[in-house]
Amino acid sequence: MTDLTALTIAEARDGLAAKQFSATELTGAYLAAMQAARALNAYLVETPEKALAMAAASDERLGRGEARPLEGIPLGIKDLFATEGVHTQAASHVLDKFEPAYESTVTANLWADGAVMLGKLNMDEFAMGSSNESSYYGPVTSPWRRNGSNMALVPGGSSGGSAAAVAARLCAGATATDTGGSIRQPAAFTGTVGIKPTYGRCSRWGIVAFASSLDQAGPIARDVRDAAILLKSMASVDAKDTTSVDLPVPDYEAAVGRSVKGLRIGIPKEYRVEGMSAEIEALWQKGIAILKDAGAEIVEISLPHTKYALPAYYIVAPAEASSNLARYDGVRYGLRVPGTDIIDMYENTRAAGFGAEVKRRILIGTYVLSAGYYDAYYLKAQKVRTLIKNDFETCFAAGVDAVLTPATPSPAFGIGEMAGADPVEMYLNDIFTVTVNMAGLPGLAVPGGLSADGLPLGLQLIGRPFDEATLFSLGHAVEQAVGRFEAPKWW
Amino acid sequence: MSVDTATVRRVARLARIKVSDEEAERMTGELNSILGFVAQLDEVDVSSVEPMTAVVATAMKQRVDVVTDGGNPAAVVGNAPVTDDDFFMVPKVVE
Numbered sequence: 001m002t003d004l005t006a007l008t009i010a011e012a013r014d015g016l017a018a019k020q021f022s023a024t025e026l027t028g029a030y031l032a033a034m035q036a037a038r039a040l041n042a043y044l045v046e047t048p049e050k051a052l053a054m055a056a057a058s059d060e061r062l063g064r065g066e067a068r069p070l071e072g073i074p075l076g077i078k079d080l081f082a083t084e085g086v087h088t089q090a091a092s093h094v095l096d097k098f099e100p101a102y103e104s105t106v107t108a109n110l111w112a113d114g115a116v117m118l119g120k121l122n123m124d125e126f127a128m129g130s131s132n133e134s135s136y137y138g139p140v141t142s143p144w145r146r147n148g149s150n151m152a153l154v155p156g157g158s159s160g161g162s163a164a165a166v167a168a169r170l171c172a173g174a175t176a177t178d179t180g181g182s183i184r185q186p187a188a189f190t191g192t193v194g195i196k197p198t199y200g201r202c203s204r205w206g207i208v209a210f211a212s213s214l215d216q217a218g219p220i221a222r223d224v225r226d227a228a229i230l231l232k233s234m235a236s237v238d239a240k241d242t243t244s245v246d247l248p249v250p251d252y253e254a255a256v257g258r259s260v261k262g263l264r265i266g267i268p269k270e271y272r273v274e275g276m277s278a279e280i281e282a283l284w285q286k287g288i289a290i291l292k293d294a295g296a297e298i299v300e301i302s303l304p305h306t307k308y309a310l311p312a313y314y315i316v317a318p319a320e321a322s323s324n325l326a327r328y329d330g331v332r333y334g335l336r337v338p339g340t341d342i343i344d345m346y347e348n349t350r351a352a353g354f355g356a357e358v359k360r361r362i363l364i365g366t367y368v369l370s371a372g373y374y375d376a377y378y379l380k381a382q383k384v385r386t387l388i389k390n391d392f393e394t395c396f397a398a399g400v401d402a403v404l405t406p407a408t409p410s411p412a413f414g415i416g417e418m419a420g421a422d423p424v425e426m427y428l429n430d431i432f433t434v435t436v437n438m439a440g441l442p443g444l445a446v447p448g449g450l451s452a453d454g455l456p457l458g459l460q461l462i463g464r465p466f467d468e469a470t471l472f473s474l475g476h477a478v479e480q481a482v483g484r485f486e487a488p489k490w491w
Numbered sequence: 492m493s494v495d496t497a498t499v500r501r502v503a504r505l506a507r508i509k510v511s512d513e514e515a516e517r518m519t520g521e522l523n524s525i526l527g528f529v530a531q532l533d534e535v536d537v538s539s540v541e542p543m544t545a546v547v548a549t550a551m552k553q554r555v556d557v558v559t560d561g562g563n564p565a566a567v568v569g570n571a572p573v574t575d576d577d578f579f580m581v582p583k584v585v586e
Contacts, residue, residue: 101566199546242552243545311529322506329507331579333570342582347509359508363499363518364525366506377529382542384535389543423521424528440546465547 004029005169009073009226012172016062016072023058023072027051027116030074034118034170037491040141042155042165044079045087046119054116061114070233071114076171078162079120080127081107081217082206086117090208091135092125094328094353096335104206105238106175106217113233118171122161125355126325127182127210130429131418132160134357139415142190143168143487147454153412156186156429162220163190167487173221173230177207179214180313181408181433184445187220188407188458191447191485193227193475194220196433198466199440200245201231203238211320212243214313214437223484224446224475228252231468247466255469256476261295263470266400270306271432273409280406280457283448287404287459290481291474301400303391308384309435314427315368315381316438321358322365328353360423389439396464402474405432407458411451436462444471446478447485456485493523 004026007015015021031048051074058072082088082100089095103111111117124134131154132140142155142164155164159176163186166174176183178196187194195218202217209215219230232253237246267288272281292298330336330349337352339345354362368377395403409431418426436443441462448459459478463471494502499519503510510518564577573580 098570101563101569200549239554245547245549305535308532308535311531314525314529315532326507330572331581332568334572336572339582342584343507344509345582346507347504350507351509354508359510360518360521360525362506362508363502364522367494367498367502367522367526370502370505379542380532380535380537381529382544383537383540384532385543386540387535387537389546422524424524427528 005033007172008222009070009172009229012073013071017067023055023062023116024052026072027055027074027118030118030171037168037170039491040143040164040168040170041138042122042140042161042168042170043076043119044089044091044122044137044161047086047117050086051116051118054111058114058116068112068114069229070110072116073114073172074116074118075110076118076121076162076165076174077107078159078175078177079123080177080208081175082208083107083117083120087120088208090126091123091137092353092355092358093136094334094350096353098333100206102206105203105236105240106207106234109236110175110233115233121165121174124158124160125358126208126321127158127177127179128321128357128361129157130181130185130426131413132157133415134355136355140164141415142412143491144190144412144455145490152415153455154189154415156189156412158182159186159194159220163187163192163194166190166192166220166222168491173219173226175217175234176220177215177217178437179210179317180437181430183218183220184407184433184443184458184460185429187445189412189456191456191487192220192222193224193444193446194218195227195231195444195468195471196436196442197231197235197468198442200243201235201442201466201468203236203241203244205238205240209324211317212324213320214317224472224479225253225256227444228256228472245466250469252469252472255472258473259295260291260473260477263296263401263474264399265291265296265298265474266301266395266403267298268301268303268306268403268405270303271405273431277410279451280409283457283459284404284406287448287478290478291404293481294477296474299400301395301403303395303435305384305387305391306435309388309438310427310431312381312384312388313430313434313438314364315377316385318361318365319369319378320365322362322369325358325362385438388435392439392441392462401464402470403462405460405462407432407445407460411455411457432460441465442468442471444475446475447482448478449482450485493526494519
């Protein structure tokens with residue numbers, strides 16, 4: 001029998017339906033692969049007993065001919081999603097030993113469709129980071145290495161565990177979240193496919209909150225079809241999240257393979273940033289050529305407020321984070337460090353519980369929201385968001401169906417390589433992805449090729465609100481032309 | 492706009508995070524770097540722009556005002572570091 005972990009979700013689904021193997025065998029293959037790959041630090045917690053029980057239940061349903069859309073498909077879950085009775089800490093010390101009494105809506109949707117939980121995946125603490133190095137549980141090592149080098153590289157972040165686990169075949173697919181690029185940047189760094197859907201497409205209920213007006217859940221998968229299959233199950237309207245949108249969830253898989261002929265693709269000139277590497281520029285041109293060959297029409301567009309997206313983000317996101325993270329006070333859950341009085345207890349708990357990046361963002365957020373600064377910072381940034389959104393709306397109104405850009409300004413870097421850098425240098429990783437969160441639009445990252453030293457590079461497709469389907473069609477066209485990329489196994 | 496160490500200490504106090512002198516010193520530099528970066532927004536004229544509130548125009552949803560959950564204090568306090576008889580325990584607040 002071939003290695004079951006090599007199968008995509010679509011292939012595994014067919015194999016299970018044809019009784020070529022059982023869900024228990026498939027889950028067993030992943031549990032063995034996870035055990036052999038602990039050096040990558042992708043999983044914070046493995047849940048083999050739960051996985052095997054879920055797989056056995058799937059086998060029973062498969063036997064009765066009652067398979068659901070994800071029956072028996074083993075998935076990894078980012079530690080940001082509340083999973084009932086299972087470690088949920090957002091990779092933070094402040095949520096020490098937290099095991100929620102409830103399940104997030106997104107994961108509940110996946111289990112209701114028959115998926116199997118393998119465990120909880122590592123991430124940047126509270127999803128704040130672009131390298132997975134801010135995790136309390138240590139960095140994730142990417143399965144990718146530069147040609148001829150043993151240097152440990154980052155998988156990107158914040159969904160670094162999700163991306164590394166999918167790329168290293170430690171799960172068939174993974175849940176992830178994206179506030180400024182946390183699905184698309186790690187997908188680009190690991191040669192996987194990730195989509196941040198339109199804000200409101202997936203319920204945020206039961207996902208540890210970072211910046212509530214930006215956070216969205218989405219999948220990271222091996223290929224475009226698998227991402228489409230997962231998003232279909234994850235998305236729903238939910239009475240428990242008033243920002244979730246009551247629109248029918250389309251059959252995204254049906255869009256995979258659909259012709260892109262005649263679609264109008266915008267190429268924003270503002271993304272040709274100063275100092276852009278020749279390699280990234282070449283990748284972008286290659287993406288343009290592929291879509292042109294597939295029959296799409298390429299048009300130059302202008303998104304004049306692009307350069308203000310990242311600075312506005314670093315007001316909005318920390319402001320909302322400082323408010324959301326006020327709940328970690330050592331009283332209701334997680335860590336408590338005693339003090340001389342209640343305020344001292346709060347201060348000690350939060351000093352010990354939060355890492356450096358989280359503290360930095362809470363302080364920035366507290367500062368920009370403090371008396372007298374709200375209008376100058378937060379309100380102004382929210383107005384800049386309107387301008388960023390208007391830029392896209394103008395293009396869509398002129399007939400543009402989607403926008404093509406690079407996903408990141410560079411391939412993956414080494415663990416510790418950015419340690420001495422200014423925080424702003426790390427933030428620049430999100431320069432191409434963050435506009436999409438600010439405007440609330442859907443964005444798909446799809447592999448576009450390899451760098452000169454053998455590392456994955458990603459392209460980003462940005463769509464109209466709730467038109468994820470078109471992104472899957474376009475992403476598939478790119479994938480058909482460039483193929484898929486797999487990290488050679490060394491671990 | 493830039494901050495000094497005293498401001499960082501005041502903000503840390505507001506955020507209820509204890510910082511050492513050394514941390515306050517380091518964070519002052521980091522915060523100023525971030526505030527310098529976001530100062531680019533001063534170039535943008537937003538005088539006639541409304542703040543963004545939603546991706547697509549939506550009316551605020553309403554629900555029926557009924558109890559939908561509850562009656563499970565053990566689950567509510569289940570993760571608390573210190574509890575007594577389904578109460579959260581905190582250091583003495585009122586003398």
